[in-house]
Amino acid sequence: MRILLVCAAGMSTSLVMKKIVKAFGPEEQDWEIKAEPVDSLETVIDNYDVILLGPQIGYKKAQLAEIASIKNKPLDVINPMDYGMGNGEKILAQIKTMINK
Numbered sequence: 001m002r003i004l005l006v007c008a009a010g011m012s013t014s015l016v017m018k019k020i021v022k023a024f025g026p027e028e029q030d031w032e033i034k035a036e037p038v039d040s041l042e043t044v045i046d047n048y049d050v051i052l053l054g055p056q057i058g059y060k061k062a063q064l065a066e067i068a069s070i071k072n073k074p075l076d077v078i079n080p081m082d083y084g085m086g087n088g089e090k091i092l093a094q095i096k097t098m099i100n101k
Contacts, residue, residue, distance in 0.1 A: 001030075001050065002031070002048045003031065004035075004044065004045070004047075005034070005054065008037070017033050019087070038057050058077040
């Protein structure tokens with residue numbers, strides 16, 4: 001599973017990314033996660049299975065969801081509370097829900 005976190009600048013998202021990786025269990029050990037700025041989504045989307053938006057760019061969800069749906073990729077916004085608290089376990093649960101739909 002390849003997960004893309006899309007953000008504005010990337011500083012807080014890289015911290016959240018580390019928290020998600022820390023929450024990985026044995027079944028997620030081969031999963032990859034990377035953060036990219038929102039401007040690069042169209043050029044990198046083919047390399048990922050799931051796209052999560054940082055809450056600071058959640059207002060772009062409808063626009064970015066169009067791109068994701070063309071590529072048949074699930075896309076959602078990380079819950080602002082989970083993002084702010086760095087709750088890797090809850091964000092990982094969100095990812096699992098997205099891929100099991």
